[in-house]
Amino acid sequence: MSPVVELRSDTFTLPTARMLEAATRARLGDDVYGEDPTVRELEELSADLLGKPAACLMPSGTMANLAALLTHSPRGGKAVVGAESDIYVYEAGGVAVLGGIVYEPVPTAADGSLPLDAVAAACEVDADDPQFALPAVLSVETPNNRRGGVPLSLDYLAGAAALARDHGIAFHLDGARIFNAALALGVPAADIAAHADTVQFCLSKGLSAPVGSMLVGDEASIAAAHRYRKMLGGGMRQAGLIAACGIVALTDMVDRLADDHAHAVRLASGLAEIDGLRLDPEPPRTNMVLFAVDTERTTHTTASFLAGAGERGVRIAELGRDRIRAATHSGVTADDVDHAVQVLADVMAAAPRAAR
Structure with a gap:
């Protein structure tokens, strides 16, 4: 039987043997009471890696992003987001439905950035005119999923942060794959996170944990996010079972992301040779x-x-508008990539050529 090569998303990663072993040995407590020692260890490790004072374990990146925006914006406030961002496209409108927060999507450039002139225009509202929702938070995504995983430059992030400060609004970073971005830029993840008030990152994508995301930021923001986590139904009890896998993800799986990047280049090189x-x-x-x-x-x-x-x-997977995405991850080897290229070449060769 031919092997199955799963390239739809890096969310299909499976936990490693070390993760499963760590889960069985984790010290546990009730995390809603703040008494799970393994959760606290994971939160301290996450905050330290991203250079922030505090962190909160969340069941998902969607909840982490939602809790962050609820923390930064009152009901009726406005969140400036990318029109091609995960927060806007894939998170079920939760900010609007559950937070009463108005989305203002701005165009997303090919490199995943939001043009700062468009962001500024979205923020320039007459605060004395009661007709308008007032901007409260700017959210950007790096690397941007729907723009092919391109990391935002540190200069861009600095400019976006400065713009947010100038307008008196918070700056949230959806860094679901922030360690991929850090590797691509050749910098520590903390250098990326330094520009944002809060940062979300996923343990369950390329880092291969079975579940969980982290929200990091200042102590006041994370305290508020803890409250929102409970409100949203994300308060977990003996969550150290999850946290133990997250600790292994952060200690074992970050450096190996380089393999995924190399496999993506290998895949792209092979696909480039396929006519059609x-x-x-x-x-x-x-x-x-x-x-x-x-x-x-x-x-x-x-x-x-x-x-x-x-x-x-x-x-x-199709991303919409006839765009196709393939994502490499810890479950995909170099041999899998070569096999996938051959299969896709065979699929394309089986179709009659279009008339010229």
Whole structure:
């Protein structure tokens, strides 16, 4: 039987043997009472790695982002977000539904940045005019998922932070894959986090923990986020079982992200040789490869190509508007990448060429 190569997302990672062993040996307590020692250890480690005073373990990145924006904005306030951001596209409108916070999406550039002139325009509201929602928080994402995992530069983050300060609003960073961004930029993750008031990052993507995300920031913000976590149903009891896996994720799995980045480059190089596929013009910077079916060169549609790949055991995902994403991760080897390239070449070759 041909191997299944799972490239839809790095959320398909499985916990390592060391994680499972750590979970069985974890010291436990009631985390709602603040008495789970393993959770406290994970929170201290996370805060230290990102250079922040405090951290809070959350069940998911969605809840962490939501708690952060609830912390930073009153009901009726405005969150300036990217139109291609996870917070805006994939988090079920929770900020609006549960927080009464108004989204103002601004365009997302090809490199994942939000043009600062557009951000400034969204923030420039007459505070004396009761018709307008007042800006309360700016949120940016690095690396940006829907822009192919491109990390934002430190200079850009500094400029965004300065703009937020100038307008008297908070600056939240959705850093779900912040360690991928740090590796791509060649800097510690704390250098990225330094520009934001709060930062969310996931333990359950490339770091391969089974569940969990962290929210880090100043002590007052994290104390408020703890309260929102409880309100949202995220207060967990013996959560040290989860935290133990998170500790292993942060101690064992960060450096190996370099393998995922190398495999993404290998995958992109192979896909570039397949007639009928069109790659994003930029080489991958992290663990994501964006490409598309070139309908001028093949009779395949995006749907038929994805179906053909899936039938042959290679699972890739559409991001919308006929964009396809493949994400490498700890469950994908170099041999898996080579096999996937061959399968995708065979799928493309099976379709008649388009008329010229």
